Amino acid sequence: MTVTATQGSASLAKMLSILELFTEAEPVWSTADILEALETSRSTGYRYIKTLHEAGLLDAVYSGQYTLGPRIIEMDLQMRLTDPLLLASHGVLEDLVDKIGHSALLCTAFRDSVLCVGECRAPQGPANRFSRGQRRPLFQGAISKVILAHLPHHRLKAIYPRQRTEIENAGLGDSWSSFRANLGKIKKDGYALTVGEFNPGVIGVAAPILTDQKTALGSVGVAWDEKQRRDVDVEHAVLAIKQAATTISERLLEKQRS
Template sequence: MNTLQESKHLPEQDSDTRGSSLERMLRVLDLFTGESPIWTVDDMGAALGFTRSTIYRYVRELAEANLLFQVEAGRYALGARIITWDRQLRLSDPLVRAAQLLEPSFPQWSEQQVWLICRLFKDRVVCIHQYGNLFSEVSYSRGSPRPLFRGATSKAILANMSPRQHNQLFLDNPDEVRASHLGQTWEQFRRSLQQLRRQAYVASAGEIDPGVYGLAAPLFDGEGKVVGSISCLRPVQQRDSAHEEEQGKQILVLAKTLSQLMVSLANNPKQPG
């Protein structure tokens, strides 16, 4: 009998009662990152503060659901169902589909450039599509989260969130706000975001990746709510202040077209694309 099977007969002594079983199982999945893609069962339990019987039960259930798989005895990685879900998202996400349709119309401002399409998920910005090549690997490609307060890609989204969201983010993230170059006080932070919102496009250099310059514009759903951004990343040497306003206007037009196509595809999922 293997250890997971043996765990079925262990008495339940879980002292961790925070959240539902589903929430705690999701915390198990959250342990698997690019830096730590493989975990032992005992290490998972130690990292989360779960009892041995609880972590063995969760791992067994996740493995049975193909959300985890055993790469070798006692060591686990993310499973096949997640790979299948990622493929489904690539094929069905209306924003990804819209971006793929519009790729031929993306401006070629530099031989070295990469376009990023990012979505806002609550208060997290995640890259969902990437197109082009840059002289070096950018710090996040598809599936990688971006800091909400740094970089043109995220600031284009942040500037268009509601005043109520801005206030809560300021209260919840004082250190990140201070490091964002958006102001040290609430009033400075609020005015910086208003200025970015009026300008509509956002530019930044070296805030995420050294030597990388980004130009971004927000994306909106059919109700005018910001849902993401499109950005073009280039070597910082390619930044040309004389042409930045013109390119900013171009990316705003592209963002508007992308938003409209995304809404159309969301309302008509079977529309060819």
């Protein structure tokens, strides 16, 4: 790669990093604060903001104040209508809710985390649990651990030294060998089950959505409070969730082959 190309890639990454500034806690950013966060020249910062604004990725809400733009909403609709993973789950999550009686989630790996991309809420399910667009750590919760266990070996080798402390704190092992052994058990079982990793007494069960190479594209998961719902048959839930994940995996493979 030439120096010019390298600089161009770095410049693009810097510009796109502006979008990472906007969060639920800080949804509006001033031009001055964006420039300060970028740690770049004013002229370059202004150019980045102007480019993102013209692309619809930023929107001017007040004078010199910006929020995420309408193009993102448009892109989200496009993803809802065309995302292969989401399309392959149609009807499957609903059926899972009918069988188990609890809300079902569809997730995928994103960077060193897991992102919820789809959900089907049970009639009495809490509205404040994990939902589309939210992330969770890659090392906590059944939906995350079952994806982690099915990531390619080379990716796990890259993740382990970078996040060794988080892995150990999550009870996944204090060495590379114990980490691989714990993930190997999840992989062999074909599902992950956790208790109380985000909320006390809440059981989470998830199964992987796999490629033809048996690596994870995502996961399907269900969670319930064991104190509030003692009528849930865990073995039945595990079988239903594994079948749901298998159905989605098979649909994706059929689509790929057609």
